[in-house]
Amino acid sequence: MLFDSKIFNRMFVVVMLLLGATMFLSQVANARGDDDEDTGKRPAVVDAKWAAECTACHVAYPARYLPAESWRAIMAGLNKHFGSDASLDAQSVKEITAYLEKNASTKKHKILKDPQLRITETRWFKSEHREVAARSWKNPKVKSPANCSACHTKAESGDFSERHVKIPK
Amino acid sequence: MLRVIFSSVLVMVSCGLAANAAFAETPAEVLAEIKADASATPGFQGFSAAHGEAFFKAKHSHDLSCSSCHTDNPAAEGKHAETDKLIKPLAPAANAERFTDMKKVKKWFKRNCNDVLDRECTPQEKGDFLSYLLTVKK
Numbered sequence: 001m002l003f004d005s006k007i008f009n010r011m012f013v014v015v016m017l018l019l020g021a022t023m024f025l026s027q028v029a030n031a032r033g034d035d036d037e038d039t040g041k042r043p044a045v046v047d048a049k050w051a052a053e054c055t056a057c058h059v060a061y062p063a064r065y066l067p068a069e070s071w072r073a074i075m076a077g078l079n080k081h082f083g084s085d086a087s088l089d090a091q092s093v094k095e096i097t098a099y100l101e102k103n104a105s106t107k108k109h110k111i112l113k114d115p116q117l118r119i120t121e122t123r124w125f126k127s128e129h130r131e132v133a134a135r136s137w138k139n140p141k142v143k144s145p146a147n148c149s150a151c152h153t154k155a156e157s158g159d160f161s162e163r164h165v166k167i168p169k
Numbered sequence: 170m171l172r173v174i175f176s177s178v179l180v181m182v183s184c185g186l187a188a189n190a191a192f193a194e195t196p197a198e199v200l201a202e203i204k205a206d207a208s209a210t211p212g213f214q215g216f217s218a219a220h221g222e223a224f225f226k227a228k229h230s231h232d233l234s235c236s237s238c239h240t241d242n243p244a245a246e247g248k249h250a251e252t253d254k255l256i257k258p259l260a261p262a263a264n265a266e267r268f269t270d271m272k273k274v275k276k277w278f279k280r281n282c283n284d285v286l287d288r289e290c291t292p293q294e295k296g297d298f299l300s301y302l303l304t305v306k307k
Contacts, residue, residue, distance in 0.1 A: 006172075058252040084251070085283035088276070143253060 046158070047099040049092060057086065059148045059155050061119055063103035070115040071100035082117075120145040132167070141168040196261045196268035200299050207292035216293070221301025224294060230287045235298075237285075243305045260305035268299060 045063075054060050063071065075097040079087040088096070107124075119125055129145070136142060141150055148155040154164040200216075207213050225235045225243065238256055239247040244263035247256035258264040268274055282290040290298070 009172075055254075057249055058254055079283075082251075085280040087280060089272075144251075147253060 045099075045103050047096070050096045050099050053088060053092060053096060055156075057084070058146070060158065061148070062158055062160075063100045064105050065119045065122070065125075066105055066116065067107070067109055068101045068104040069111065070117060071104055072097060073115045074117055075100065118146070136167050139168055193269050194271055196299065196303060199268045199271055199274055200296065200303070202271055203292055203296045203299065207296050210291075210293065213293070216296035216300040218297070218300040218304045221297035221299070224298055225301060229285045231285075233285045235281070235285065243302050244307050260302045260307070262303075262305055262307045268302075 050063075051060055066074075074081070075093055078093065079085050116122055125145075132151075136151075137145065139150075143150065148160070151165050151167045152160050153166050154160075204216070207216070225239075226241060228234045233250070237250050239259050243260040244258050246258055248254070249256060257266075259267060261267045278290055278295055282288065282294075
């Protein structure tokens with residue numbers, strides 16, 4: 001009996017250590033995943049709450065693709081979020097807004113009275129995608145320019161680099 | 170010495186599990202909470218899984234129904250109508266995580282009822298809905 005429980009305990013420790021090691025390695029892999037050319041290789045900072053809440057419905061659109069005032073406007077209107085009710089408790093709104101502000105785009109831009117809410121309407125987005133053919137945008141597999149992962153195969157992990165782009169036929 | 174280390178690891182792990190378990194609720198407990206709300210309504214006569222099923226499949230505002238995203242089978246995977254994002258099965262029989270966190274349940278009822286019905290759902294509707302989901306087999 002004593003022998004059995006010893007083996008059990010040992011197995012338990014081994015399993016826990018393996019779990020820990022896996023978690024560590026996946027974090028390292030995530031940190032390396034960000035090699036986006038467009039913003040001067042800023043490391044991907046990921047906030048657990050932001051990731052969990054935003055990816056419940058869509059790709060985690062990276063904070064660096066919109067300026068802080070856009071994110072503030074988006075977070076202030078979650079009950080009417082692009083046609084859906086995406087409301088959150090006040091504490092989560094506060095935490096996620098703080099994360100987005102901190103990691104927002106710092107590129108020079110005009111401060112508009114009504115901040116731009118759609119990444120796909122920014123000048124940067126249009127210029128990055130100017131080579132994409134009209135028929136690709138109309139492909140039902142793409143459906144919408146907001147559907148990043150239709151072509152950016154690693155969008156889920158925040159990697160939008162060109163070598164992972166595969167436009168569906 | 171080794172035994173001391175093993176047993177302390179075991180103690181730590183079981184404390185962690187106990188702490189987790191303290192947060193989790195069962196779908197039956199969630200249903201009981203909804204029932205406590207519904208009981209406050211005059212004339213409340215309990216929940217009906219049949220009504221819940223009809224509610225789940227009926228088209229409400231904007232030509233939307235629950236099944237627009239969750240499919241006609243709550244034990245199947247669904248797809249967000251707008252973004253195509255995968256939605257895990259809704260029925261607890263097919264997805265043990267469902268209806269185990271009242272905070273999450275409230276959040277999603279509020280959002281989805283507003284999207285599909287243009288208003289919040291009544292405790293009666295929520296109870297019928299969950300009663301139906303609990304009858305769905307994997």
